[in-house]
Amino acid sequence: MTNFVREASRRISVCRDVDVIVAGGGPAGIAAAVSAAREGASTLLVEQHGCVGGVWTTGMLSLILDFENKNGLMAEIVSRLEARGAGYNNERGGQVYDVEAMKLLLEEMCVESGIEIRLHTRVCAALTDETGKLTHLVTESKSGREAWQAEIFVDATGDGDLAAQAGCGFDLGRPEDGLTQPMSLMVLLTGLDKQQIAPWVHSFKPNDGIEKRSLLQTMKNAGITPSYLSPILLQLHDNLYAMMANHECGVLGVSADDLTRATLRARGEVNRIVETLRASGGVWGNLKLVATGAQIGVREGRRVHGLYEITREDVISGKRHDDAVCRVTFPVDVHSQKEGKAFDHGGVKAQSYDIPLRALIARDVPNLLLAGRCISGDFWAHSSYRVTGNAVATGQAAGVLAARCAANGESPRELARQTVHQLQPCSTV
């Protein structure tokens, strides 16, 4: 086998020229695209999977965290889910939702706002001009290789794929060894009686995690120890539950080999857990697995360098900024990279702190914005702001800024200085 081959250069047709292109249709990408379109920008959203929503839908997350102090699009999504009976606030600290209803709602929001969506299409390259400005992104799909042109681009791929392809600097994993947080594969379950299962269902009422400990003990008693030692069971509606019970350690979300290995192992493990619980009988006797996520949940990818890096010190001190786009109220949440341990928070205690708009502006490419978990921050800060309430808020801010830049012909860094106050979509109270 030779180590390298050379691919012949080829002409690629340019499919569209729009104001704003958003790469990745997860919570951050949806928010960015809808906000840009509502500001009047012609907007294209490119998503690799067959639905939008990212970890909310293909990842079957089922729980929105750190959303309560966010108005704007986050509040709109929550109220529209509740209006169709597809979501409820779990009393304290989480909005539970029905995964299928979320898929449909997000698609409807995209269509209503006039976004052009391209599903089943992966961003695989970026073209820049002599000034370093991004001119086109290149995609691969069933239609082959295609190029798409825009004034402003938003990287909402979670892993910073577009930024990396465009030549941005980034960090990945812990500074000492590059390890990232483990991955987990979500599972939907049915066949449980609402009254009988209550002691195992995560309630979010102030308690000491008794339901999670009961679930772990029940699994152990049945004969299986899950790789995630703080397993969680959520009730989505009458007879539908979501469970997270596995940890895939030592794998990277930016390696296709790692993703493949982790997915195969995780799907095997969660099936074994369900079979073992069912075999234990009693309240679990009719347990059935409805679905596993089409995409394993990746907690951590590239953290792209921005004009500002949110740091551990910001989190500890509760840093405020004049250009805040939202306030994070979620704690540091590091799932342990060590097998046999659930968390590794390193004693870091967060106070509520701000995400500044500068953390969404790529340092190395002038017309590229960042949204969601790939924004600019260090390992510890990322473990706190990564949850989806903040992903939506950063997406909304990036989308508004992108549309205004495209309309005014100004760069994000020029415009952000002038219009900071109109870009605060989310309550900072």
Ligand SMILES: Cc1cc2nc3c(=O)[nH]c(=O)nc-3n(C[C@H](O)[C@H](O)[C@H](O)COP(=O)(O)OP(=O)(O)OC[C@H]3O[C@@H](n4cnc5c(N)ncnc54)[C@H](O)[C@@H]3O)c2cc1C
């Ligand atoms: C197991 C797990 C449990 C979690 N628990 C919670 C929780 O309970 N509540 C909570 O709020 N948050 C939770 N989080 C955190 C949260 O899910 C993420 O940080 C959040 O998804 C960030 O949103 P995002 O839009 O940045 O990324 P993602 O949801 O990852 O979306 C990225 C999107 O981009 C697409 N994409 C990626 N690369 C490309 C490409 N090259 N071309 C085209 N499209 C691409 C993906 O398919 C995806 O749709 C959890 C995360 C994991 C993994």
